[in-house]
Amino acid sequence: MTALVIRGGHLIDPAAGVDGPKDILLKDGRVAEIAAPGKLKAANGAEVLDGTGLTVAPGLIDIHVHLREPGQTHKETIATGTAAAAAGGFTAVAAMPNTTPPNDSPETTRWMQAPERGAVVRVFPIAAATRGMKGEALNDYAALKSAGAVAVTDDGRPILKDNVMREVLSAAARVGMSVIQHAEDTRLTQGASMNLGPMSFKLGLRGMPTEAESSIVERDIRLITELRDPRAHLHVAHTSTAAALAAVRQARRSGLRVTCEVAPHHFLLTEEHVGLYDTNTKMNPPLRSAADRDAMIEAILDGVVDAIATDHAPHAVHEKEVEFENAPNGITGLETALGLSLRWLHKEWKLPLGRVLSLLSAQPAALLGMKGRGTLAVGSFADVVVFDPNAEWTYRAREGKSKSHNSPFDGWTMQGKVRWTISEGRIAYTSSAQ
């Protein structure tokens, strides 16, 4: 494998405490050397990338994406989804199991990681917690783990039965896997297509109450408390309500291993952005009130949020060009997460760049135990994003690498343009414009 040198860039590696001008040598898929500018010892013969004026950081990690394969390849494939990831600066993505069929077996888990899928960045499958994601019989977590699964979840079909969730938490703890819960009491959200509030009343749409999310988070925290197993890890997916965050905050104070992620759309948008039935603002959990959105921002700034995850959920154009209540949930996110985070979290809300990058790399890597990722310490995987932190650009959904274009951020100004994404030493993405 060719060696790569990135010269003249500004290296930010929050996990290693590095923030300064450094040259970096990547060799055999690993970080081989880091040195002051011009001081690399073993760079002879390496391909050189000019990092002048650019930021060099650990490749971004998204622990919540839907790659739609197997079975829904008209929306996305592992090849197109990872191409979108690379374009967005991501070098690893954790893929949700709600495929067709659901990924509930070691075979599917291995199939998703096979070279034939054409992934350009690393894919970590998240397996179904129960057989067929039906919320009843548990899968074999040890087998799934050895096949490469990094966590279990029934994602869009939350586990409502207390006894099943208790067993899932316990079985996952025994093999050291995380349990990810899409917290939604679906008994409270039947037929609902947006947040319950003045907007849903005005639009004549059935609404999802915030309690549908927070009650499940509270229930899960109660179950993990009762379990008394220090290995147990509950991760709350796409947190959208102030009440759920408050529960996570409290659980953390009690010393429980309860973590949470927030998606860019939940810290940027509110139910007002639904406008007049824009189906590109329909997702689950839905866009919430301004107070909930403010709580997301607050929790990111004060450190309660463990990761930014996109919930990248591609859908074909014709699937979204329908009546709002008939449209599928979800929006794409891989190609906008960095640009939105830098624009809003860093530039507007003054979160230090290192912390923004940590929420997008080191912290999510630690959450799901992705060893050797989320940092550029010598010996780590050569997963790198190189971006121009000052470049402003306009996102055009149709020009993206994802097979789908269902984004509410079409036409938005982004901050920070990815120049190269390097996955395990190979260049996975190069921006076309110099």
Added chain:
Amino acid sequence: MSPTATPARRQLPLPPVAASPFPYNPCSLLSTQDLTLDALSDVLARATALENQDPLERARILAKRRIALLFYESSTRTRTSFELAAKSLGADTTLVSSLSSSIEKGESLKDTGLTLRALGAEAIILRHNSSGAAWLLERETRLPVLNAGDGMHEHPTQALLDLRTILAHLRPGVEAVSAETLAGVTVTIVGDILHSRVARSNMLLLPRLGARVVLCGPPALLPELAAAAGPGIAIERDFEAALRQSQVVMMLRIQAERLAGMQLDLEEYKTAYQLTGQRLATFAPGAIVLHPGPIIRGLELTAGVADGPQSVILEQVRNGVAIRMAVVERAMLAGASKGGRA
């Protein structure tokens, strides 16, 4: 807001909400909010003028122009009156209903709309069971779309014909409306507000003319957050207290088809909210009684009230034809549209 929230956070710059691109076609009528008060006055004036015009002369206004009626839900009043209105102006109409068309085979609303446009439809009148359907159809076809009821959302021509009925009784002769036209008037809307597009269109329209709208019903059918839908809206759970304040009482049907599993004790409902002759005589002897239909005699109101001297229910039906002539004409004659968005 979480308990640790600090006021400083609220001063953070936030992404704006983009201005609505609707209506794409200025001749559309998706919501009463699409009409300025001037445009509204024009519609009311044209309704009267067209109603009084010689039928043969009137039939030349839209002679041989093509209008499609696209109905995904059953309807008696709205469909018939739109059809009569369009035909009175001389237009050719064609009715497509979900039960006798390719909609049954799975054709989408977008494709149905594009097909009607390709067949020469110059405007589409849409009744649909999904909220927002008229906006989708307008965006995809860019034709003038007249919203004849979308799910639980809006029914703008019903609100316009209700307004015409109210004006005829409370402000006879007034057609040019202003923000004070209905000052001092309280309109009480009673019953299944949650599922009612008629209630939503009226509660957004009438306060713009100065009326006070009082919503009345049990919490299951009238959530507290309804009062936040717009200015000039209040909730009064006590039917008799609401009646006492009202010059106009608008009764609504319980929409069994939209209850979605909700359990409602009808006997209890009738005890609290049925409009009986005695209640009307005792608490609102001078009020007019409206109902968008279909009425269920013996449920939301008694037969005696429906047929009684305070009922203007059949006048509403007649006003429906006049109002729909005016909005169909507005949709088809670009020059006739003044104003635009409110």
